[in-house]
Amino acid sequence: MKWYRSGNPFKTGAILNYPQEMLEIEKIEKFKFLTEKDKTVLLYEINKTDYIYGLGETLGTLNKRGKKYRLYAADDPNHTPEKESLYGSHPFVIVDGINPFGFLIDYPGEIIFDVGYENKNILKIEFEKEDFDIFIFETNIKKDIIKEFLELTGKPHIFPKWAFGFQQSRWSYPDKEAINKVASNFREKDIPCDAIYMDIDYMDNFKIFTFNDKSFEDFENFAKDIYSKGFKLVPIIDPGVKIEKNYYMYEEGVKNNYFCKKETGEDFIAAIWPGLSHFPDFMQEETRKWWGEKYEIFTRLGINSFWNDMNEPSIFFTDRTAGELMGMVQNVLANKDKEINPLEIQQKMMTLSNNVQDYKNMYHEDDEGNKINHHEIHNLYGHNMLKSSADGLSKLMPEKRHFLLTRSSYIGTHRYGTLWMGDNMSWWEHMIVNIRMLQSLNMCGYFYTGADIGGFGCNASPELVIRWMQLGIFSPLYRNHSAWGTRNQEPWAFDEDTENIMKNTLKIRYSLITYAYSEYMKSVKNSKTFITPLFMEYNTARAKETEDQFLYGDSIMVTPIYIQNAKGRYVHLPEDKWLFCLMKSNEEKQAKIYESGDHYINVEMEEIPFFIKENSLVPFNESMNYVGEKEITEITVLGFVTDKAFYEIYDDEGTDTKYAENYSKLKIEVRKKDEEFLFSVNKEDFGDYESKIKIIHFEIYDEKNILHTHKIEI
């Protein structure tokens, strides 16, 4: 790995461990470094055979060639294909060519990545300022690029085990009665679920760290009740603090100088959900501490799971943008006889929100008292908000793992929690976006992530929600969420048949909890992606171009249906043989061996297709209403063995922070010797945690498609 420095970069906090040697940017190889009048540029000549992967949360294909990306956090709820910015900035790239290499840029302002868009053979990276670090990972082994990236930026946050259960959300369940109803529906209908989200309406007038005491009267008992049914509550936290006399967050913030400033030194003002608001200056340690401590109103009730929204930060309008628009409109009204240009007004309206000039008018102060223009470090706002939340929760509940989602993120934010993919739509086109982004986000440390299942904006059809929920089985974050005013999309929101399909789907997810949790924890430990693109494992052009399939842990390849009315799809099976599994429910499944190559598979609406790799095993446990409801004492290991297969079940208590000391490993081995199978299990417990699994059933297929069963009692 080589580290080059240009100018005098801002200390973003993204990099945990710097390499020993820092080189001057002029010495950089592979790239041409240019300083122009108003920008700094890096150029890389794209080789014909190069596949260029990365850039985390961006639209477009997994191979980023042929599009331009603008890394400048934006709250844009309309993710159409031509859009260049989403909510985060993840300038990490793997160039998969003759000699694969990777690189990471640490620069908190706007970066333009033109990946062969203007000129198809040039990757052009543009910065407004010359101040950045670039790290080049020169190892040829693609998986090692990820390892080195995580050595620099740190390991992903360890989520509680329940995070691998299902989560239901909607903007908004308006009051506690609505949430209670959702909770009782899940339990009465025997549909598994672990968490229910609370969107902005739980607050008093959108004032952060308050409760609406009418719609959520006696919040404490309401929360207790929900938790006693095995649910977690996940309240939303927005950064904007309402300007209102006697509101404690406002008063404390103003008094202690916790808010971002205008150029003049007064507190910066913009309109957002609560109305005119101030924005906490998360660049300051003091402010972060103050904010983090506010979570106490939740943690005293045992709540330590949250989502941090609107932290690009999103701005609806300011007096400046609204004033300019008003001026234009008034001008038109006052001069009725003059010719008007309606287009100009319409275009002005489009620039009311999230206006770059507003960001340029906003200032931070760092811990040394230096004034920093917001625009220059724009991409750090969400990162530092999440850091503040994470540090606060770690102090308030030090023994417990927190659960935190953020909308805006930077490199390294994965250490504190994760991102969800923001405001997608109930469009089939957004399912493939979800599939690709799971892969590109895993590459830059967001192992645990996901999109709004069923789509956020627009109305969803039952088929779309079914197919998306089926994909969701293999999405680490499995959250169904939808926007205000759209059709409901909870499992029971459609017809009975749809409800049954979703119930079976969710039960399969819960039967895979042992596998999901083991694979996630091993991924973090070994610094390898949990969701892995095919190009990472297989070196053929066909594998590198397959973007609509992915590996889920070490044993499973997922091949989702994401086309409306499709009753099947083509799949690419690299290298080895694979065991094709088609599941309707935990009780009804088919399994069949496939040779490598390209195949068409038939998949009915209620069926979930996936493949198990040759010489691999997958443990299934009994489904349950929520993670931890029952102890898992019995598992069934499904596998495909032609020689020998090994699987390690990792487990721990699931909620505490002592996972490094207290955990268990159950090592399972299946060997084929001539026509016989040999089975063995080896139990290793560490610290004070003990594996609870007592009975293991085996369902092992050989290359002739013959099923061999066996049972071991421990």
Ligand code: MIG
């Ligand atoms: O302006 O809180 O991405 O998940 O439901 C919209 C309301 C604000 C955007 C989030 C979405 C959430 C919504 N929020």
